[in-house]
Structure formats: structure tokens, C-alpha cells
Amino acid sequence: MHEVPHVVLCEGCDAAYPQPRLQPQQIAQCPRCGTELDRHTGSQSQRLLPLAIAGLLMFAVANLFPIVEMVLAGQHSETTLLGAVMVLTGEDMTSVALLVLATTMVFPLLQLLILIYVLVPLAGQRKPLGFAWLVRVLQSLQPWGMVEVFMLGVLVAIVKLSSSAEVIVGPALGAFVALTVLLTALLSFQPRNLWHMAFAAAAEPDA
Amino acid sequence: MSAPSTPPTGSSLGLTACHHCGTVWKDASNGSRCSHCGTALHQRKAHSLQRTWALLLAALVMYIPANMLPVMVSSSLIKTQTDTILSGVIYFWVTGAWGLAVVVFVASFIVPLFKLAALLLLVITAQRRSSWRRSERTKLYRIVELIGRWSMLDVFVVTLMAGVVRIEGFAEITAGIGIAAFAAVVVLTMLAALSFDPRLIWDGADAPAPAVHISEPIPADNPPHGQHSQS
Numbered sequence: 413m414h415e416v417p418h419v420v421l422c423e424g425c426d427a428a429y430p431q432p433r434l435q436p437q438q439i440a441q442c443p444r445c446g447t448e449l450d451r452h453t454g455s456q457s458q459r460l461l462p463l464a465i466a467g468l469l470m471f472a473v474a475n476l477f478p479i480v481e482m483v484l485a486g487q488h489s490e491t492t493l494l495g496a497v498m499v500l501t502g503e504d505m506t507s508v509a510l511l512v513l514a515t516t517m518v519f520p521l522l523q524l525l526i527l528i529y530v531l532v533p534l535a536g537q538r539k540p541l542g543f544a545w546l547v548r549v550l551q552s553l554q555p556w557g558m559v560e561v562f563m564l565g566v567l568v569a570i571v572k573l574s575s576s577a578e579v580i581v582g583p584a585l586g587a588f589v590a591l592t593v594l595l596t597a598l599l600s601f602q603p604r605n606l607w608h609m610a611f612a613a614a615a616e617p618d619a
Numbered sequence: 620m621s622a623p624s625t626p627p628t629g630s631s632l633g634l635t636a637c638h639h640c641g642t643v644w645k646d647a648s649n650g651s652r653c654s655h656c657g658t659a660l661h662q663r664k665a666h667s668l669q670r671t672w673a674l675l676l677a678a679l680v681m682y683i684p685a686n687m688l689p690v691m692v693s694s695s696l697i698k699t700q701t702d703t704i705l706s707g708v709i710y711f712w713v714t715g716a717w718g719l720a721v722v723v724f725v726a727s728f729i730v731p732l733f734k735l736a737a738l739l740l741l742v743i744t745a746q747r748r749s750s751w752r753r754s755e756r757t758k759l760y761r762i763v764e765l766i767g768r769w770s771m772l773d774v775f776v777v778t779l780m781a782g783v784v785r786i787e788g789f790a791e792i793t794a795g796i797g798i799a800a801f802a803a804v805v806v807l808t809m810l811a812a813l814s815f816d817p818r819l820i821w822d823g824a825d826a827p828a829p830a831v832h833i834s835e836p837i838p839a840d841n842p843p844h845g846q847h848s849q850s
Contacts, residue, residue, distance in 0.1 A: 413651060416643045421629040421636035424757050425821035428627045428634060428643075445757040445821065480783050487786045496782025503781065505794050508802050512778050515771065544656045548639050555809060558768050558775075564722070565775030571719050572711075572780065577790070607640035607656060 420449050453605050460601060461535065464527045467594040470587045471521060478582035479566060482573050490582065493517065493562075515558040520595060523557055526550045527598065530606060539610050547610075550603045557599070563592045630822070635660045663816050670814035671742050678807035679735060685804045686728075688797030691777050695790050703797060704728060704773060726772040727801075734770070734808045737763045738815065745819040753820050760817045767812055770805045774798060 418431040424447030432440040434452040442449055474493070481490035491499070493516060500509035526546050533540040540546075566585065573579045629636060629643070636643050637653040637660060644653065647660045664670075689701035702710070704727050711720035737759050744751060777798045784792040 413644050413647045413654075415654070416634060416645050419634065419643045420641070421634060421643055423636075424761075424817045425753075425824070426628040426630055426818040427821075428629050428632055444824075445754050445817075447757065447761070447817075479779070482783055484786055484790055487789065489783055489786050491779070491782035493782075496778045499782045499785065500778055500794055503793050505799060508774065508778070508794065508799050511802050511806065512774065516775070548656065548658060551639055555764075555768065555813065558771050561768055561771045562775045564726075564769075565772050565779060568719060568723060568772065568776045569779040569783070571716055572776070573783065575714060575716075577784075604639070604641055607642075611655070 422447055422449060451602075453601065456601055457605065457609060460527060460598060461531045463594055463598050464524050464531065467524050467591060467598060468528070470591040470594060471524060473587035474584045474591050475517065477584040477587070479584045479588070480570060480573065480582055481580040482577040483580065484577040490580075492584065515556055516562045519553050519557040520559050520591070523550060523553055523595070523599070534606070534609050543610060547603055547606050550606075554599065554603065557595065559588070559595050560592045563588055628821070630662055635662050663818060664814060667814055667816040667819060668742060668746055671738065671811050674807050674811035674814060675735070675738050675742060678804050678811060681800045681803045681807065682731065682735065685731075685797060685801035688800060689795035690773065690797040690801060691780060691792060692795050693784070693790070693792045696788070701795060704801060707773070723772065723776075726769045730766050730770045731804055731808065734763050734767060734812070738808065738811050741815060741820070745815075748823055750824065753824055756820050757817050760812070760815065760820070763812050767805070767809045770808075771802070774802045774805070 420429050420431050421427070422429070422442040422445065424442060425445040427442055427444050429442070429449065432450055434440060434450060436452050436454045439451040440449040441447065476492070478490040478492050478495075481488060494513075497509045497513045497517075500506075500512065526549060530540055530543060530546055530550075566588065570579055570581070633646055634643050635647045637656060637658050639658040640653060640656040642653060642655050644660060649661055651660050652658065653660055686704055689703055691702040691707065693700045693702070708720050708724045708728065711717075711723060741756060741760055741763075744756060777794050780792045781794045784790055
């Protein structure tokens with residue numbers, strides 16, 4: 413078994429192509445099936461770390477404060493995301509509660525933490541401990557973080573509630589909007605490119 | 620036309636790309652490890668069709684309770700009301716929230732149904748090694764992958780409603796068992812889509828078109844690569 417450099421295989425149809433050399437903003441697509449082969453990342457990799465740190469802050473605000481509060485006949489009721497998950501657990505809906513917990517809190521948090529842990533040493537041309545495993549975890553988590561879907565769910569719930577009660581939007585809502593934007597920007601960066609950054613770092617002679 | 624007799628695909632050249640880091644290896648035996656990142660190398664996703672079938676059938680079974688059983692139980696002083704996925708949509712529609720009715724109807728009803736139908740079509744045609752509309756089927760697969768997550772919408776809505784509406788004895792919402800079945804459909808179809816290997820659509824197909832299609836103008840000093848030119 414030996415490495416074949418400068419070749420890409422299409423993930424959609426297995427066609428083999430010479431590695432396309434891309435300019436900034438360019439995207440290479442397989443002419444046979446249309447699947448994306450590669451895209452130029454440009455300076456995106458340098459923006460990841462600040463975005464991830466901002467994301468972590470927003471994550472904290474989004475989860476520490478209530479999302480919505482309702483007032484009905486003089487009585488108040490409000491919930492945080494974790495609070496809603498706990499209510500489900502109490503109603504014998506543990507499986508659903510765990511799914512919500514994982515897709516809206518655990519996975520996005522892990523994605524942010526792994527990115528920060530990996531990017532800090534990479535900025536100094538070093539590969540952190542457990543790099544290979546962590547990037548694989550990051551790639552596997554990609555389909556399962558669902559903050560943007562949750563965001564839409566919050567909007568639907570607010571409209572639903574507002575027909576029968578007074579609804580006060582909590583401070584977490586704005587943080588969730590910001591987190592959605594940050595995560596979308598962060599995750600449009602293919603974790604695969606972290607490998608390329610690491611390979612480049614490994615190619616540098618050690619000081 | 621002097622098209623190569625063997626299509627230049629990874630499998631015909633004995634090449635395997637690492638699923639995680641994309642490095643291409645020659646003569647890698649199935650299950651050996653990528654020397655760069657340690658991922659097990661497979662020419663095709665392991666047992667792709669069997670896994671996709673199993674997950675898809677499980678999702679089809681769960682689809683029935685997901686739509687028949689209540690997903691939300693609302694109780695107030697006067698009455699107790701149960702809602703299924705579709706009755707929730709109808710409620711939005713009759714109260715005049717048409718935009719929202721459409722969003723929820725699409726995310727909770729159309730998308731899961733579309734996903735189930737599309738995956739069935741993909742897995743059946745791949746199993747029969749059909750050559751029918753290969754590139755459209757690949758597009759279909761990408762759409763299924765892209766939209767799958769949005770069906771979780773109703774799960775999140777029910778979670779939030781159950782979390783916030785709990786003014787005891789006055790207005791209380793609890794989650795119905797239907798939401799667990801619905802969540803199972805979403806997760807099972809997502810897993811089914813992840814198990815399906817789109818390259819199975821193309822196995823046995825003719826040679827691919829010559830050059831990589833690059834969006835945007837190509838600078839003069841960087842000509843497109845087209846070693847496999849057929850002209």
C-alpha cells in the first residue's frame with residue numbers, strides 16, 4: 413500500500429481526477445455526478461479560532477438564560493433549553509430528551525471545544541495530542557449538531573404560544589441566533605482541511 | 620471517440636480514498652489503516668445496502684405510529700386536547716398562520732415522506748445496478764442528506780412547549796408518545812442516508828467526462844487538468 417499524491421477520488425461516484433489547482437473562491441465539482449471535489453478555503457482557516465471562541469461565549473449565554481417566558485392569567489412560566497430537556501425526562505421521554513440534549517447542546521459544544529483545542533496548537537505549527545481521533549470525531553459529529561433547526565423550532569413555538577398567552581422573549585434567544593450564525597460559518601469549513609493544515613505543519617522542519 | 624475501455628474510477632485503478640482525510644492509497648486492502656489519520660480504509664462503505672435496508676425498514680415501521688399517535692397533550696381548566704403531527708399543522712392553518720403551517724407541514728410531513736421514498740428508490744436501483752438517471756439519483760442522494768436534519772423541527776417544538784407551558788392546573792403541555800416515534804423516524808432515516816454509499820449508483824458505469832469542472836473563470840496561467848481527454 414502506498415500513497416498516490418495529486419489524485420482525488422469523487423465521493424459521489426468514485427471517478428478519479430488529477431488534484432485540481434484552485435484559486436480563491438473556486439469550487440471543483442465532479443463533471444460526472446456533480447459532487448463537490450474540493451474547494452479553496454482561502455483565509456477561512458485563520459478566522460476559525462476567533463469564531464469558535466465567540467461561539468463558545470454565545471453557547472454559554474444561550475444555555476444559561478431562559479429562551480421564552482409566558483404569562484397567562486397573571487402566572488409566569490419560563491424555560492431554558494436544559495430545563496425543557498429535564499421536563500421531558502420527568503415525563504418518561506428520556507430517549508427524546510437525550511436526543512434533544514445531544515443535538516442542541518452536547519454535540520455543538522463538543523464541536524466548538526474540539527475546534528479550539530485543535531486550532532490553537534495548529535496556529536503554532538504543532539499537532540495536538542489525539543489530533544487524528546478528535547478530527548475524526550469532529551467529522552462524524554457534523555450531521556448531528558442541529559442548532560439551526562432548533563432555532564426554527566423556537567420561532568414556531570413562540571408563534572404557537574402567542575396565540576393563547578403573552579410571550580416574553582428571553583435573553584437566550586439572541587444568543588441562539590448569534591450561535592446559529594457562528595456555527596454555520598464555522599462548519600462550512602470542511603474538517604477535512606484540518607488534515608491538510610496538519611500535513612502542512614508536519615512538513616515544516618522542526619525547530 | 621477513444622474513450623478508455625476501463626473507466627478511470629478509484630476501484631478500476633485499485634485506488635482507495637480515506638473517508639476522513641481524503642488521502643488516496645494504491646493497493647490498500649479492505650480494512651487496513653490510513654497511515655495519515657488511522658481511519659480504516661474501505662473501497663465502499665461496509666455492508667452499505669444491507670444496513671440501509673435495515674434502517675429504512677425500521678423507519679418505515681416507525682412512520683405509522685409517528686403520524687397516528689399524539690405528539691403533544693395540552694390540558695387546561697376546561698379541556699384536554701391531543702395533537703398529532705398533522706393536526707398541529709391544521710391548527711396553524713385554521714388560525715391563519717399559513718406561512719408557519721407550510722413550514723411545519725413541509726418539515727414534519729413532506730420531508731420525512733420524501734426521504735423514505737427517495738431512499739427506497741436509491742437502495743432498490745442501486746441493488747439492481749440500474750443505469751437509470753445516475754446523475755439525477757446522485758443529486759437526489761445529496762438532497763436527502765441535506766434536508767434530513769430539518770425534520771427534527773417538531774421534536775424541538777414539542778420539547779420547548781412542554782418546557783415552558785406548565786402552569787399547574789391551568790395550562791399544561793406534555794409530550795405525547797408519538798414524538799418518540801417521530802424522532803426515531805428522523806434518526807433512522809438520517810442513519811440510513813449515512814449508510815448508503817452513492818458510489819454504488821455508479822459502479823459499472825462508463826468513463827467519466829474528461830476534466831474537472833471548476834466554477835468561475837480559470838486564470839490563463841492555470842489551465843484545467845484534462846489528461847483523460849476523449850477528443
